[in-house]
Amino acid sequence: MRSNTHRALLLSSALLTLCSCKLLNKGGDGAGDAAAAGVSAEGGVTTTSAGKDSPVSTTFELVAAGKRSGSKIVWLRLIGDRVWLSGMGLDAYADGDGPLATSPDLTQGLKQKQGEEYDYTGNGSNLLFALRTNPEYAKSEDAPTIWVRDGKAAWSAGSKLPKFYGSANWLNNWGFTRWKDGALFVSGQISAGTNMALFAPKSPGTVFETVSPTGEIKETTFDIPGEVMAWNASSDGNTLSLVGYRAKNLKSVGISVFRGDGSGPFTETPIIDDPGTQDPRSLFAIVVREHGTGAIAYISRQPGTINGLDKLATTVYVIADKAKEPKKIVFAPAGKGAVASAAYVGNAIYATVKHNEKYELSRSADGAEPTPVKLPSLAHTTAGFHVAKEGEAGLTCEATDLFARKNDLWVQAHCAGQGMKVPAVFRLGHAQEPIVLP
DSSP, X not given: OXXXXXXXXXXXXXXXXXXXXXXXXXXXXXXXXXXXXXXXXXSOEEOSOOOTTOOSOSSEEEEEEESSTTOOEEEEEEEXXXXXXXXXTEEEEEETTOOOEEOOOTTTTOOOOTTOEEEEEEETTTEEEEEEEOTTOOSGGGSOEEEEEOSSSOBOOOEEOSOOOOOXXXXXXXXXXXXXXXXXXXXXXXXXXXXXXXXXXXXXXXEEEEEOTTOOEEEEOOBSOTTEEEEEEEESSSOEEEEEEEEETTEEEXXXXXXXXXXXXXXXXXXXXXXXXXXXXXXXXXXXXXXXXXXXXXXXXXXXXXXXXXXXXXXXXEEETTOSSOEEEESSOTTSOEEEEEEEETTEEEEEEEETTEEEEEEEETTOOOEEOOOOOEEEETTEEXXXXXTOOOBEEEEEEEEEETTEEEEEEEEEETTEEEEEEEEETOOOOOEEEO
């Protein structure tokens, strides 16, 4: 999942304005990363080593760009193994190493009421799960509902989640991700009204509900301490990562990432000893991204909105398999912005830091000092936009979001200059004819 605090609540007004036919979407299954080091003459990226996790090639390729200044990306999302690009009246998908190709909108057939939001996850290329929620719900009919699309271009009837934690002041205290052959809903006993305390100390701190490929919902358990309250989850399908904390006697004992494959106890990796706050609106900004061989965690919100956590906003925590301690990679000095998105592939961590409305993309390999990474610039002709050649004037592109599947890094960017601003999508090492966004 993309940051649970960075999902449709941040997109809702924009999406309703941009396209009435689009259903609000909170995110997908995570942000991404790849391996790269220096900057080439044309703005591509070259690698210094080629391990088994190295991407196909070493250049950021343009795979989609706006037709004109003012073109829009509604969303770019990672849904299971599928990358989903949605524009104004255009949808495109990429499966595996295949190219991004236009296709009908997968949300067709889902209905939405005022205030409702949708989150998506997937399993393979055909199986898609939709979670419909209403953050202001007060009645049982507004409870979270799961829909399933099985590749036949039809959505199942919705099934309500029988058990979850929530209230009228419900915040983003839950996660929705792929799991084994289906999906998993994770809900923590967390509420602003209880100052992060347990609703019922004798009940589990976190509830887990699996969703089968046919939409059957069943409560399940994992081998984690009962007092752990998780508010964000991410999975590659086989390994699950949770971020949360233990709650005892109304007090927290630090933020941890919990990782496991469901066959035994989860490994706890403490990342923040004292967050300096128990305000859920701040703590929910801490998100986790599972890669398969490890995970990353970071704070996905701008300084000034994360009481007590500002000093940590430029740090990415890297959790190796079975690690008891994380590696901490600082992508910018404290007070100089915050990580907008981070990604993990192979031996490298990418992060884009937002500071004073500017984004800077950097890469750290094997925990080393991060180095800046430059995206290609775009040149404009009457036919549209293309990657600027050496010596050709172009628009400067900044990475605003990152997504990865295994060795496959996708970058959402905005490109500005010469009085123009257009959206673009770059992909590391996979060239194709760019899709034109209306």
